[in-house]
Amino acid sequence: MDQITPPQNGKPVLSVKNLVKHFPVKKSFLSTKREAVQAVNGISFSLAKGETLGLVGESGCGKTTVGRLIVRLDTPDKGEIYYNDSPNLAALPEKEMLSFRRNIQMIFQDPFSSLNPRMSVGSIVGEPLAIHHLAKGKERRERIGRLLRDVGLQPEHSVRFPHEFSGGQRQRISIARALAVEPDIVIADEPVSALDVSIQAQIINLLLDLQKNFEISMIFISHDLSVVGHISHRIAVMYLGAFMEVGSRDQVLFDPLHPYTRALLSAIPTVDPGTTRKRIILEGDVPSPIHPPPGCPFHPRCSERFDPCDKAAPPLVEFEDGRKVACFLYKDSTGK
Numbered sequence: 001m002d003q004i005t006p007p008q009n010g011k012p013v014l015s016v017k018n019l020v021k022h023f024p025v026k027k028s029f030l031s032t033k034r035e036a037v038q039a040v041n042g043i044s045f046s047l048a049k050g051e052t053l054g055l056v057g058e059s060g061c062g063k064t065t066v067g068r069l070i071v072r073l074d075t076p077d078k079g080e081i082y083y084n085d086s087p088n089l090a091a092l093p094e095k096e097m098l099s100f101r102r103n104i105q106m107i108f109q110d111p112f113s114s115l116n117p118r119m120s121v122g123s124i125v126g127e128p129l130a131i132h133h134l135a136k137g138k139e140r141r142e143r144i145g146r147l148l149r150d151v152g153l154q155p156e157h158s159v160r161f162p163h164e165f166s167g168g169q170r171q172r173i174s175i176a177r178a179l180a181v182e183p184d185i186v187i188a189d190e191p192v193s194a195l196d197v198s199i200q201a202q203i204i205n206l207l208l209d210l211q212k213n214f215e216i217s218m219i220f221i222s223h224d225l226s227v228v229g230h231i232s233h234r235i236a237v238m239y240l241g242a243f244m245e246v247g248s249r250d251q252v253l254f255d256p257l258h259p260y261t262r263a264l265l266s267a268i269p270t271v272d273p274g275t276t277r278k279r280i281i282l283e284g285d286v287p288s289p290i291h292p293p294p295g296c297p298f299h300p301r302c303s304e305r306f307d308p309c310d311k312a313a314p315p316l317v318e319f320e321d322g323r324k325v326a327c328f329l330y331k332d333s334t335g336k
Contacts, residue, residue: 011084012046013184013217014070014104019043019079019090021065025290037289039065041241042079044316047185052211052218054232054249056225056264058286062241063221064109067187070219071106072097083185102132105178109190111170115162121148121173122158128180147176150213151206168199172206179210186211187219192227204231226268229253237261240289240297243316247323257325259304296328304329 022036039062047053055063068074070081072089081089083100092100105128108114115124125144129135135143145155151172162170171191178186188207192200208231211218222228228235235252237245237260245258256262259280266280282301287293293300299309308314308328316326 013049013084014047015080015082016046016066016070017044017080017082019066019069019081020077021062021069021074022077035290038241038292039289040069040076043238043241043243045236045243045246047217047219049184049217050211050215051234052220052232054228054235055219055221055238056223056228056235057238059223060286060289061238062289063238064189066238067106067189067219067221070187071101071104073106098132102128102181103183104185104187105181105183107171107174107178107186107188107191110194111167111174112162112194114174115170117162119161120158121153121160121162121165124162124173125158125176125180128177132181134181143180147180150179150210151176152202166199167195168202171195171203175203175206175210179214182214183216185217185219187221189221190223191220193222193224200227207231225253225264237264240287240292242297242313243324243326244298245323245325245327246316247321251321251323257323257330258298258327259302259329260298296326 019040020042021040022038024034024036026034043066045053055066057063065074069076069090076090079090083089083103086100089097089100122141122144125147126140129140129143144158148155148157153169153172153176162173165173191207192203195203204227207218210216220228220231229249232249234246234248236243237252237258239260245252245256245261252261253265256265263280263282266278283303284301287297287300293310295308295310295312296302296305296314299305302309306328314326314328316324317330318324319330
């Protein structure tokens with residue numbers, strides 16, 4: 001696995017504090033009882049300039065919702081979001097969000113549905129420039145051409161339509177659209193999961209090059225720890241709306257502490273015949289986010305659970321080496 005140099009410590013470009021989002025649902029057509037999908041339950045993290053935070057977990061754990069909350073496609077129920085010295089974006093009126101959306105952009109999972117099929121590539125990439133009044137006329141056309149070159153396409157592709165491109169090329173168009181307004185932060189929501197394996201590596205390498213060239217901070221959302229390991233400086237492991245473990249890439253991948261992290265890593269296939277890895281089979285299914293279990297959200301499937309796990313949720317404790325773990329197996333700041 002390639003070496004990734006972490007960015008220098010400094011003031012965070014993004015700070016998220018105690019973020020909460022529950023989606024109300026109706027139990028049935030005739031029922032008057034209201035319940036809620038507890039998608040995100042009080043998560044907190046920060047993002048440094050030029051850093052990539054990998055957000056990983058099973059489908060339905062709430063990781064995509066975190067990205068949508070940060071760009072305010074969904075409105076948080078509680079919590080705070082700060083971009084540099086901004087006011088709390090979680091509470092900012094919608095009409096005041098436009099200027100901040102220029103600085104925080106999102107790349108969506110499915111390049112087949114995230115691009116308007118009736119718009120040309122030039123119109124798709126140029127639309128953010130028009131919305132934010134950044135360029136027009138000849139200058140806009142020149143910037144669109146440069147953006148297409150930056151993502152490995154050609155300026156003449158601007159007159160073509162999304163259906164004329166492959167999946168990987170469409171995702172490159174999506175990346176060019178996100179970069180058009182020169183954002184400080186890009187949230188990539190499973191940007192390679194809908195692509196062939198051979199194309200995934202191309203997109204990952206493209207994101208790495210663009211991050212280095214444009215000094216972008218990134219939140220990379222995925223269910224695949226092996227993919228996250230190739231691009232992230234830090235990794236946050238999420239389960240049922242909460243963080244189970246947060247640490248540097250090497251800490252999480254090569255010295256995992258939380259039983260859930262170890263189970264995820266054990267499921268990664270290995271191509272080295274000399275490498276053996278004990279497979280950890282999780283019990284049962286992921287609990288419903290409408291009726292999460294009491295105590296630790298992972299305890300019904302955990303082979304290492306003991307008495308307090310089903311009664312109280314463990315706090316996310318920070319250890320001396322900087323990592324954080326929410327597990328009663330670890331009681332002090334040494335990780336022992």
